[in-house]
Amino acid sequence: MSGSQARLNATTAVNNFRATNKPLNFMDEKPTDLFGCNVFNDKVMKERLPKNVYKSLKRTIDMGDKMDPSIADTVASAMKDWAVSKGATHYTHVFYPLTGLTAEKHDGFLVPDGKGGALAEFSGKLLIQGEPDASSFPSGGLRTTFEARGYTCWDVTNPAYILENPNGTTLCIPTAFVSWTGEALDKKTPLLRSQQALNKQAQRVLKFFGKASDERVVSFCGPEQEYFLVDRNFVLNRPDLQICGRTLFGAPSAKGQEMEDHYFGAIPPRVLSFMMEVERELYKLGVPVKTRHNEVAPGQFEIAPIFETSNLATDHNQMVMTTLKEVALRYGMVCLLHEKPFAGINGSGKHVNYSVGNATLGSLFDPGDTPHENMQFLVFCAAAIRAVHKYGALLRATVASASNDHRLGANEAPPAIMSVYLGEQLTDIFEQLKKGGAKSSKTKGDLRVGVDTLPPLPMDAGDRNRTSPFAFTGNRFEFRAVGSNMSIAGPQVALNSMLSESLDYIATSLENCVKPDLSNLNECVSKLLQDIVKKHEAVVFNGDGYSEAWHKEAVEKHGLENLRTTPEALPVLARKEVKDLFVKYEVFTERELDSRQNIYLEQYVKTVMTEAQLVIRMARTMIFPGAVRYQNELAETCANLRAIGKDCVMTSLDDLTAKLRGLQKAANDLEELLGQHFDDLQAEATFLCEKVLPKMLEVRSFADALEVVVADDLWNLPTYQEMLFIK
Structure with missing residues (x-):
């Protein structure tokens, strides 16, 4: 079958697609009844657990008390009975290794009773601890391959849930994942540690305002998840999308996002059906999804939840990503979570509120x-400003990846320079504090539209800034640099730890200044805030984060770092001040932090190497042959014209031949570069970034130039126009 025929078949399949699943009926199955129906939540625990066990468990969940192991058997029995009543035959400890993905190993409840039958059993020991084979997960040098033992440990603070499958259900238990030596091999453990540190330091500060309590102070998160949808028929004809999640080749469509007609536009019916089913599945799991809409780029969409505690929000975001991918297939589509699946248009982020x-x-x-x-x-607020100024480079390092490097710096993605946007009102207040004390706030007021029948609108005290990586947005900060395919755990671990250090500094300063009767509290706070503003105002920037003037000013005048690429950013994890931060607040040991740097460098190297090898293969086996056939057609046409005495204009043929030669040479040069060997990961990552990626772009430039001149019926790959606009 020719490439053209494959594309025609794909387009026909898209046009004739009919969903195979039964339409949803929210009248008979209301969302309010569905929400949390598959979660071992507070309501279920209260109904099924003895009162003393329930109270003990709640103290651990709400107050952070140590868990009483003696209640584990009772909880396990109640959890098993509940799961079995929902059709579960197996359970799994769900954990989040350093791949950034979700991992699970399923075990059955059934145990032979010795009489030819079987019983469903689940003990407290099995609930608390599991032992998956940890040998094949990345450890970054924490263990060697033959040291395989690892433990999953029940995370009491996040509820167990039921995962449905057409052939049954499984009880899923959120867990932390550690090595035999107790070192963190996952994303969850450091996040839980950072929450403890944050609570301890926040309580010290709150004591001065009479607000300290047994109720934990935690971080909250609401991650806005962006994604692309592409028909599966097109993806199956694009090896780059199948393997890499992004297009390594593709000339721009005649129309992209420049008309600004996709953002918040009417959602295509097929996509809306998909969204509704995604929401239905997430409702069952207790994920509080709230918003759905078209995003800026054609084929791009967003789903966003309500705020939750950071640990639960992280687990739920993993569920969101998994559900998006699974449900998309039911509608004949593929969900792309890569940060930049299509060149020249908006990439996808995960704005962490x-x-x-x-x-x-x-x-x-x-x-x-x-x-x-x-x-x-x-x-x-001052603590947050100080934290970003002191540890902005660390914050940048938490969002470093080969895929996110393609996104940062344009098309609504923030630049690599970490700055804080405060808006007019707060900037004015902190300017007043710098001069000695704040005496007024700019009021919000009402916005009048000029139409009598429209009501006045409450007006915010400041605008929003889409180019700021860390922007204040009313009652929270929005960290916009996180990539759509990333776990949100890493950035939150950094934010919690950075903020803990700033709150520690503030609490210590106040403890040394404030009198026992608090009579001079206002004076001490004012002096402290003035000092913080003077020392750390350089990180506050309310202007255009994309402008060259800001990039120059940020580095040369304010001393901020511009770490444009992953190989530049990841060495930050090895800096003394970063290690001191994490070790002091017991979030990472030095060995654990070193392992993360090694793992992320290795992931970068493997990603770029995979893409580069695929660039060579696609250029030689898919792009070159089709272009040569077209070259042959042009040559035959010229020969035929000359045979009948007509002139033949060779310009098109010469141009095509030059592009083919350029493609061949660039592919050969790329292959030669990949033949080099390195013993040092940092050096290899830097080489791939500085030499291999530009050569990959050179190969692409020749291929994309060929796409716009080769006859359409000889072009093998689905085009941007087809993939982005056929829904």
């Missing part, structure tokens, strides 16, 4: 109506 607080206090980043008088808010 971050705040700290608890159920009683609400968000400690909430300024209230008169933020200049809200000392508690100003202290916590």
Whole structure:
């Protein structure tokens, strides 16, 4: 079958697609009844656990008390009975290794009873601890391959849930994953440690405002997940999308996103059906998804939840990514979570909306109506500013990956320079603090549209900045640099740890300044805030983060770092101040931190090497042959014209031949580069970034130039036009 026929068949299949699953009926099965129905949540625990066991477990979940192991058997029995009542035959400890993906090993409940039958059993020991084979997960040097033992440990703070499959259900138990020596091999363990550190330091500060309590202060998160949808028929004809998740070749479509007609536009019916089923599946799992809409780029969409505690939000985001991929297949589509699947248009991020607080206090980043008088808010906001200024490079390193490097710096993705956007109101307040004290706040007011029948709209005190990596957005900060395919655990671990250090600094300063009767609290807070603003205002920037002027000013005047690529960013993890931060607050040991740097460098190298090898293969076996056939057609046409005495214009043939030669040479040069060997991961990553990636782009430039001149019926690959606009 010719490449053209394959593309025609794919287009026909898209046009004639009919969903095979039964339409959803929200009238008979209401979302309010569905929500959390497959979760071993507070309501289920209260119904099924003895009162003393329930209270003990709740103290651990809500207050952070140590778990009482004696209740494990009772909880396990109740959890098993609940799961079996929902059709479960197996259970699994779900964990999040350093691949960034979700991992699980399933074990059955059934145990032979010795009489020819079987019983469903599940003990507290099995609930608390599992032992998967850890030998094939990345460890970054924490263990050698033959040291295979690893443990999964029940995370009491996140509820177990039922995962449905057409052939049955499975009880899923969220767990941490550690080595035989107790070192963290996962994303969850450091996050839980960082939450402990944050609570300890926040309580010290809150004591001065009379707000310290047994209720834990935690970080909250609401990650906005962006993604692309492409018909599966097209993906099956694109090896780059199948293997790499992004297009390594592709000339721009005649129309991209420049008309700005896709953003918030009417959702295509097939996509809307997909979204509704995604939401239905997530409702069952207790994931509080709230928003769905078209994103900026054609074929790009977004799903966003309500805020949750960081640990639960992280687990739920993993569920969101898995569900998006699984449900897309039911509708004949593939969900692409790569940060830049298509060149020249918006990439996909995962905006992490971050705040700290608890159920009683609400968000400690909430300024209230008169933020200049809200000392508690100003202290916590100043702590965040100080943290980003001191550890901006660390924050950049947490979002470093081969895929995210393609996205950062344009098309609504923030630049690699970490800065803080405060908006007009807060910038004005902190300017007042720098001069001695804040006495007023710019009011919000009402926005009048000029139409009598439309009501006045409450107007925010400042605009939003889409180019800022860390922007204040009302009662939280939005960290916009996280990639769509990433776990949100890493950035939150850094944010929690950075903020803990700043709160520690603030608490210690106040403890040394404030009198026992708190009579001079205002004076001490004012002096402290003034000092923080003067030392750390360089990180505050409210302008255009893409401008060359800012990039120059940020580096030369403000001393901020511009770590454009992953090989530049990851060495930050080895800096003394970063190691001291994580070790002091017991989030990472030095060995654990070193392992992360090694793993992320290795992932970068493997990703770029895979892409480079595929570039060579696709160029030689898919692009070159089709272009040569077209070259042959042009040559035959010229020969035929000359045979009948007509002139033949050789320009097209010469141009095509030059492009083919360029493609061949660039592919050969790339292959030669890949033949080099390195003993050092950092050196190899740098080489791939500085030499191999530019050569891959050179190969692509010749291929994309050929795409726009080769006859359409001889072009093998589905085009951007087809993939982005046929839904």
